[in-house]
Amino acid sequence: MNARLIRQVNTSKLFHALRQNPACSQRDLVALTGLDKATVSTIISQLEAADLVEKADQLSRGKVGRPETALNIPLRAGYLLGARLEPGTIRLILSYLNGDVLARHEEHGETDLESSIRLLSQGVEHILAQNELTVEKVKALGIGIPALIDDTGYLVFAPNLGWRDVAIRERLEQTFGLPIYLDNDTKAAALAEKLFGRAQACQNFIFLSGHSGVGGGLYLADTLYRGSSGLAGEIGHMTVNPEGQVCSCGNKGCLETYVSESAILKALREQGLDLADVWAIKARAENGDSVVMQVLENATYYLAIALANLLSALNPEKIIIGGNLAVIAPFMMPALNVELKQRALGKPLKDCQLELSLFGSESVPMGGIALALEGFLALPTWLTQTQFVLKE
Numbered sequence: 001m002n003a004r005l006i007r008q009v010n011t012s013k014l015f016h017a018l019r020q021n022p023a024c025s026q027r028d029l030v031a032l033t034g035l036d037k038a039t040v041s042t043i044i045s046q047l048e049a050a051d052l053v054e055k056a057d058q059l060s061r062g063k064v065g066r067p068e069t070a071l072n073i074p075l076r077a078g079y080l081l082g083a084r085l086e087p088g089t090i091r092l093i094l095s096y097l098n099g100d101v102l103a104r105h106e107e108h109g110e111t112d113l114e115s116s117i118r119l120l121s122q123g124v125e126h127i128l129a130q131n132e133l134t135v136e137k138v139k140a141l142g143i144g145i146p147a148l149i150d151d152t153g154y155l156v157f158a159p160n161l162g163w164r165d166v167a168i169r170e171r172l173e174q175t176f177g178l179p180i181y182l183d184n185d186t187k188a189a190a191l192a193e194k195l196f197g198r199a200q201a202c203q204n205f206i207f208l209s210g211h212s213g214v215g216g217g218l219y220l221a222d223t224l225y226r227g228s229s230g231l232a233g234e235i236g237h238m239t240v241n242p243e244g245q246v247c248s249c250g251n252k253g254c255l256e257t258y259v260s261e262s263a264i265l266k267a268l269r270e271q272g273l274d275l276a277d278v279w280a281i282k283a284r285a286e287n288g289d290s291v292v293m294q295v296l297e298n299a300t301y302y303l304a305i306a307l308a309n310l311l312s313a314l315n316p317e318k319i320i321i322g323g324n325l326a327v328i329a330p331f332m333m334p335a336l337n338v339e340l341k342q343r344a345l346g347k348p349l350k351d352c353q354l355e356l357s358l359f360g361s362e363s364v365p366m367g368g369i370a371l372a373l374e375g376f377l378a379l380p381t382w383l384t385q386t387q388f389v390l391k392e
């Protein structure tokens with residue numbers, strides 16, 4: 001690694017340690033990051049000069065050594081915006097630089113690209129005005145889109161939105177005059193689990209999100225795994241029944257044809273029960289409705305097959321279920337655990353925790369915040385602006 005990259009990695013590591021352990025001391029940061037004292041001291045001075053870290057009045061709450069001055073990320077350090085673009089809806093979150101949510105906003109509207117950009121722009125204006133902020137205070141905007149997006153921010157294809165071949169990052173940077181970071185919605189949501197959610201201490205986890213389809217994020221060996229063309233993680237299209245129904249991808253018996261919200265609603269309709277959404281399913285399940293429980297049991301059976309395969313192949317520390325699937329997953333858990341005991345290899349199963357995401361329907365906009373923060377820390381213009389000579 002070159003010196004600049006090492007500096008970025010160390011700065012990012014230290015910033016996250018401080019974010020996750022507010023009011024800790026410089027000495028605590030040495031213990032938390034494994035960086036040496038001189039490096040921590042240099043980076044802290046640099047962050048302080050850029051007004052991204054402040055020395056608080058109180059003493060450190062840390063337990064390492066004698067009391068020392070506490071460090072914090074000041075609220076005035078700046079803000080991040082996170083968004084989810086989906087057909088007909090735009091969800092926005094405004095957060096402090098440490099990821100703490102300050103405000104939420106939703107815009108409803110059309111699905112074509114130009115209207116969506118206009119709505120996003122309207123939403124950003126609204127959320128900033130409501131909080132008496134100007135766009136100059138925002139460090140970055142991160143966006144999760146149900147699409148295949150390459151690492152330059154080029155949108156290859158968004159099936160649900162009908163968008164294809166758009167230099168969307170460039171287009172949005174022109175509109176907003178802000179650094180923009182984009183990714184596939186489920187990958188963004190997986191990153192939110194790593195930065196702010198259930199997987200903060202994990203180096204290997206699988207994020208599984210169920211909405212109209214089923215998406216996945218593979219976080220392996222401490223990085224979001226993308227595969228050779230950015231398509232890794234399509235857990236929804238794993239075959240769980242070779243004789244199953246035809247999926248939207250053309251294959252038969254994909255996981256998505258059993259556990260997506262639309263698949264479960266369809267299975268219920270076939271049993272004579274017409275429900276609106278997962279919340280209606282949840283309400284029925286809470287009353288022990290036998291038709292709902294039987295359909296969920298069938299979905300669970302196929303989910304267990306997919307998860308057992310993933311456990312054997314990837315040996316994750318956690319599998320985190322998010323999106324709308326997390327709303328009904330509590331009713332699937334008992335059967336899922338029984339089924340997994342029969343199917344998965346003992347040791348990988350024992351070493352893995354199955355958990356529900358804390359973010360509910362905000363997984364993707366929080367993913368936007370995660371993308372914005374990662375982007376801000378990886379390309380710190382403030383780092384090149386501050387006149388520091390670093391010991392390489």
Ligand SMILES: [Zn+2]
Pocket residue numbers: 236237238247248249250251254256
């Ligand atoms: Zn499929």
